[in-house]
Amino acid sequence: MNGSAITASGLRKTFGRQVVLDGIDLDVPAGSIFSLLGPNGAGKTTTVNLLTTLMQADGGTARVAGHDIAAETKAVRKAIGVTGQFAAVDELLTGRENLRLMADLKRVPDADRVVTGLLERFDLADAAPKLAATYSGGMRRKLDLAMTLVGRPQIIFLDEPTTGLDPRSRRTMWDIVRELVADGVTIFLTTQYLDEADQLAGRIAVLDHGRIVAHGSPAELKRQVRGNHVRLRFPDHTQLEAAAGILPDATRDEHDLTLRVPGDSDVRSLRALLDRLDTHGIAIEEFAVHTPDLDDVFLALTGRPTAEVTQ
């Protein structure tokens, strides 16, 4: 499959008087991982709900797998798989029965083989005859994702797939997502974790208050932010004062005895900086280079740190 798996233009959704999505444009290339990144309440789940035909948009258009989400809902539903924020498994069925239910509803030929294959792939073979109600959170998510994969959908929507998972289950989930893309599937992933988008996605769109405030590759986004700086720590106040005197751009922290010097972090600039301090006979106790991470991006784009908004 070539070209775009998902395109959207001017997608809008309001609930009563509240505007949840205020004109979203998207273009997700087929066979890639696309991440919609944003804090709680930004409109991530609403975007997924619109693209997966669970809700109707109030404005704008979108095509998923080449089909219009409003006019060709059946064709869209046939092409996609959705794993929502809360594991949608049937607790009173066993793992195997849950998968079998999906296989039956999708009229998958050779269902037994498909189901057994998925159970093995997701390391659920031992738990297969047990009721899903007895599964741990991580197992439930795995079963949920396995159910989504029945029938080999071309495009998979994952709405916050790792929220609430322990670090190990999170890694497992990331590995699974990478494998899926290697198979040629397109993944539309929402997350409020910056490192997750950074780790997985080829392209990221940052959503805030129903608008996309930035988009690009993780590297491009980081470049948009002037967050590069060098942190210098000094043995005492005298040295700190002296250094601050020759580096007027730096911000100082009296308490930590540190200076934060903005600027490029390439070797030439660093050497120049250190040489300058050396000529003035200033001793440096500690030295660290800071390149911006997506937290800085988020802060720069939304004016709020992620820690504050993700709580």
Place this chain on the structure above:
Amino acid sequence: MSAVTDSAIMLRRNFKHTLRNPVTVFNAVLFPIVMALMFVYVLGGAFDVGVKYINYVTPGLIIMAVSYGLGATATAVNADMTTGIINRFKAMDVSRAAVLTGHVVETTLRAVVAVAAIVGVAFAMGFRPAASPVDWLAAAGLVVLLAFAASWLTVALGLAAKSAESAGLGTVPLIMLPFLSSAFSPAGTMATGVKQFAEYQPFTPIIETLRGLLTGTPSTGTALAAVAWCAGIGLAGYLWALRSFKRRA
């Protein structure tokens, strides 16, 4: 045709749920039998209804067997809506109505099993109906019609309820109504207010029609009222269920 297949798949799912939930089986099948034993052997001796009490009470017990199974359906429908599984079905190319028809058909079949069990127990307790095969067929038809209609109303209650607990509670009136009808004692013996209620509530004509079919001669007027009530309950439940389903799911 695919909607029918989808419904059959959902029906199989609901059957598995029922078989795995001992409380559902107890409420739907065993509890009416316990009530039957209690009414006939504990309370029945004190009632003077003009005929052998088991012959009088069996139609009421049949209706009760239908209504006791409803609570589990309301809870199950509500759970489908609140646990996220419904979004999975909705994002698939699956007939939307299949989720609901699966519940309705399952509830109806469960009611038929419960009624068969209670009729068997009634026979063992000395129930001796005077019904012809045609009467039996008509009685069975009425029971299935009632179960089908009540199932739609129950599905609607389950969809409208905010939580599983309130969904179960919502069916209590359906379970209580047989007690306030001529199921266990003739309406004529009740206090004035209750009597008027008992005479005009839907279960009374349904029970009287069953009683007429099984142990005497049914009156056409009562039978028409019974069928009309069932059709009305079923249609109201169906429309309410569709409306709630569209809004909620």
